[in-house]
Amino acid sequence: MNDAPPRRKFRREGEERRRQDLIEATLDCVAEYGLEGATVRAIARRAGVTAGLIRHYFPNKEELLQATYATIVGRMTEQAKAALAMDNASPRRRLAAFVEANLTPPVIDARIFSLWAGFIGRATHDPALAAAHRVGYLGFRDELEALVAEVLAAEDQVADKAQTRAHAIAINGILDGLWIEGCLADDLFGPRELAGIAISTVEALLRLKPEREETP
Amino acid sequence: MNDAPPRRKFRREGEERRRQDLIEATLDCVAEYGLEGATVRAIARRAGVTAGLIRHYFPNKEELLQATYATIVGRMTEQAKAALAMDNASPRRRLAAFVEANLTPPVIDARIFSLWAGFIGRATHDPALAAAHRVGYLGFRDELEALVAEVLAAEDQVADKAQTRAHAIAINGILDGLWIEGCLADDLFGPRELAGIAISTVEALLRLKPEREETP
DNA sequence: ACGCTATTTATACACTTGCATAACAACGCC
DNA sequence: GGCGTTGTTATGCAAGTGTATAAATAGCGT
The missing domain is CATH 1.10.357.10 (Tetracycline Repressor, domain 2)
Structure with a gap:
């Protein structure tokens, strides 16, 4: 009966490294799908993390874009x-x-x-x-x-x-x-x-x- | 007990005229709020019609934008x-x-x-x-x-x-x-x-x- | 004056979006 | 090695999106 999905493994990264990764992922998304395609979920997927993490490094999406x-x-x-x-x-x-x-x-x-x-x-x-x-x-x-x-x-x-x-x-x-x-x-x-x-x-x-x- | 909201009055316009109006409304929205602000509802409001009408003149939003x-x-x-x-x-x-x-x-x-x-x-x-x-x-x-x-x-x-x-x-x-x-x-x-x-x-x-x- | 029909409205739906929150676990420290 | 910190995941929510569909009515032909 244990159908609880296994929680995803992850690694902790240094703050600056993660911020840079997120920015790079944003660039990739914008390049591929345009600014409108750069959603928090798409960016997170690209960066290999989950969407919520973005808010841990940037107060909101706008600041990530800037x-x-x-x-x-x-x-x-x-x-x-x-x-x-x-x-x-x-x-x-x-x-x-x-x-x-x-x-x-x-x-x-x-x-x-x-x-x-x-x-x-x-x-x-x-x-x-x-x-x-x-x-x-x-x-x-x-x-x-x-x-x-x-x-x-x-x-x-x-x-x-x-x-x-x-x-x-x-x-x-x-x-x-x-x-x-x-x-x-x-x-x-x-x-x-x-x-x-x-x-x-x-x-x-x-x-x-x-x-x-x-x-x- | 008749709290049915009165249906909005409207006028029928010629096909070309309406298409042009919708395009003009799109221009206004994009100029004012950017492409992302040009939603079907905003465009319709600007054109003085309801959102559904757009689909009567354009098969989808993309074609209106083009x-x-x-x-x-x-x-x-x-x-x-x-x-x-x-x-x-x-x-x-x-x-x-x-x-x-x-x-x-x-x-x-x-x-x-x-x-x-x-x-x-x-x-x-x-x-x-x-x-x-x-x-x-x-x-x-x-x-x-x-x-x-x-x-x-x-x-x-x-x-x-x-x-x-x-x-x-x-x-x-x-x-x-x-x-x-x-x-x-x-x-x-x-x-x-x-x-x-x-x-x-x-x-x-x-x-x-x-x-x-x-x-x- | 009266239907017919195409234009227009109204409503609903499935989906996505950004954001909030709580549970969890990786890693440093003692 | 246990533990606390906090980086990270998972889940949920309210708002907004484009689109589909049915009901209504404006205005023309007669």
């Missing part, structure tokens, strides 16, 4: 900044590396895009998200603006402040736009085609000399 | 193409007008963006939406490619096919990227600033002569 969003934003900016760290290279090369880093995997990634779209769509109604986006955007643009100023200085161009700002806005737009297309339809482009197009465009915008003229 | 998406895609491309209709102007001016049309109201609009974001997030996993996006994108890009070819021809530049394609991809990216920023944070930019930046960038990309040189 933590997930913060994770990918951090991951992306980290990738981009890594490209800036090449201190020995010329400003022009660093700009090119920066552009390329933003338009190749792992930044070009359908999973990330799916999550980004889900969140950014909410930014219109959710002031907190709108503010988060703004901070990230302006930070990114400032970085870009500094880089542009360096490049122009190295090329002996007058770096008008307004002009530099405009350039940064434009480059940021190019990166955003091509990033989207790359995430949505990478099969339409060659492996490094988007990066190449972006670099050409940026160099034309900054009126850099067209070809290899590093050492006159 | 019809809605098709509607906004059509509306956006229609707006953009209208700017191309200035037949008497020079290719260069028409390109500038096209760019400007895509980066000023009513194309720059938080509501439209909200809709776009909601749907595009699904396009990663929903094949039907992905296909819809792709035809829209490629159609837009083809239009752009033809325009670029005209401009280059008028400027006596050799119009390499691959180069023209690359230019169109780049311009499309610029438009997308700046469109997003404009929709999300129009207060960060002057009224026509984004359009101006985009036009400058495009002209630099196509290596057009910098200033007013229309009549040498």
